[in-house]
Amino acid sequence: MGSKNGIAEWVVKNLPSSHTFVDLFAGGCAITHAAMLSGKWKSFVANDISDAPQLFRDAVEGKYANEERWISREDFFMFKDSDPYIRVCWSFGNCGRTYIYSRELEPYKRALHRMLFAKTVAERRVAFSTVAWELYALCKAGKEFNTSVRNMGSLQSMENLQRLQNMGSLQSMENLQRLRIMQGDYREVEIPDGATVYCDPPYIGTEAVTNKKCYGYGFDHEEFYGWLRDAPFPVYVSEYSMPDDFVEIASIGKRCTSSPKNNSRKTTERLFVHERWAGKVKGRSCYGGIFD
Numbered sequence: 001m002g003s004k005n006g007i008a009e010w011v012v013k014n015l016p017s018s019h020t021f022v023d024l025f026a027g028g029c030a031i032t033h034a035a036m037l038s039g040k041w042k043s044f045v046a047n048d049i050s051d052a053p054q055l056f057r058d059a060v061e062g063k064y065a066n067e068e069r070w071i072s073r074e075d076f077f078m079f080k081d082s083d084p085y086i087r088v089c090w091s092f093g094n095c096g097r098t099y100i101y102s103r104e105l106e107p108y109k110r111a112l113h114r115m116l117f118a119k120t121v122a123e124r125r126v127a128f129s130t131v132a133w134e135l136y137a138l139c140k141a142g143k144e145f146n147t148s149v150r151n152m153g154s155l156q157s158m159e160n161l162q163r164l165q166n167m168g169s170l171q172s173m174e175n176l177q178r179l180r181i182m183q184g185d186y187r188e189v190e191i192p193d194g195a196t197v198y199c200d201p202p203y204i205g206t207e208a209v210t211n212k213k214c215y216g217y218g219f220d221h222e223e224f225y226g227w228l229r230d231a232p233f234p235v236y237v238s239e240y241s242m243p244d245d246f247v248e249i250a251s252i253g254k255r256c257t258s259s260p261k262n263n264s265r266k267t268t269e270r271l272f273v274h275e276r277w278a279g280k281v282k283g284r285s286c287y288g289g290i291f292d
């Protein structure tokens with residue numbers, strides 16, 4: 001939920017380089033990951049109030065290189081609070097609360113998973129005939145065939161796992177020493193002098209905030225704006241909109257994929273900085289006279 005995977009490179013490209021990159025709302029660390037690959041910083045701090053960044057650290061350390069478990073709905077609810085891999089990668093939209101697949105599609109996905117991870121041809125054949133049988137049963141029941149079949153072909157859990165496994169490419173002692181993972185409130189993180197500070201907070205007005213969905217607690221945006229206004233260093237913020245004293249430094253169109261109802265919703269992602277710092281953003285000096 002809220003992952004910046006699709007626009008991570010764009011975000012990183014628009015941030016000034018320095019010695020340290022600080023990601024105060026790191027979540028699954030999509031931005032920290034892109035920042036580490038960019039070569040713009042030497043050290044990285046990834047903080048979040050949840051333990052999600054630990055999943056990233058574990059992935060970088062190669063913990064998921066041999067992962068191939070099928071996690072059922074029952075397993076999900078039993079283990080989600082103790083295992084961040086199960087909570088994040090096996091939940092709908094990575095939100096950590098609801099299971100990744102509907103009850104109707106779960107048997108197909110399980111069969112597809114078995115096919116993909118089968119060690120022998122015989123095992124693969126059994127899994128294949130299960131998929132065919134389930135498909136036949138679905139058609140016979142006159143269920144929404146098209147949507148089900150379309151959804152059947154991809155395994156989101158597999159894509160999540162592959163992403164984690166790719167992170168293993170960062171696994172060198174040097175990279176691991178350069179990455180510091182923290183769990184706490186954004187205001188408690190000690191910021192090294194001259195660091196590039198980035199925030200991707202829960203977006204104002206989104207369901208995750210208004211219904212306290214997914215993150216499990218609310219977020220006080222007024223307090224956040226106050227903290228940004230007082231901060232003795234520039235802080236770059238991802239949001240759809242910000243109060244008038246914040247200046248947009250970049251924007252990009254993005255397709256919203258975390259909505260269960262409407263996959264094709266388009267949004268504009270924006271990067272902001274408080275007006276006190278707007279004139280100091282590298283390579284950008286003119287904001288229509290806002291900077292004094």
Ligand SMILES: C[S@@+](CC[C@H](N)C(=O)[O-])C[C@H]1O[C@@H](n2cnc3c(N)ncnc32)[C@H](O)[C@@H]1O
Pocket residue numbers: 001002003004005024025026027028029030031047048049050052184185186187200201202203215219
């Ligand atoms: C939009 S998500 C960040 C997504 C992240 N950039 C990624 O790519 O995965 C917002 C994050 O803010 C975290 N969060 C909420 N309140 C927080 C707080 N007070 N301090 C630090 N993190 C907080 C949530 O746990 C969530 O992971």
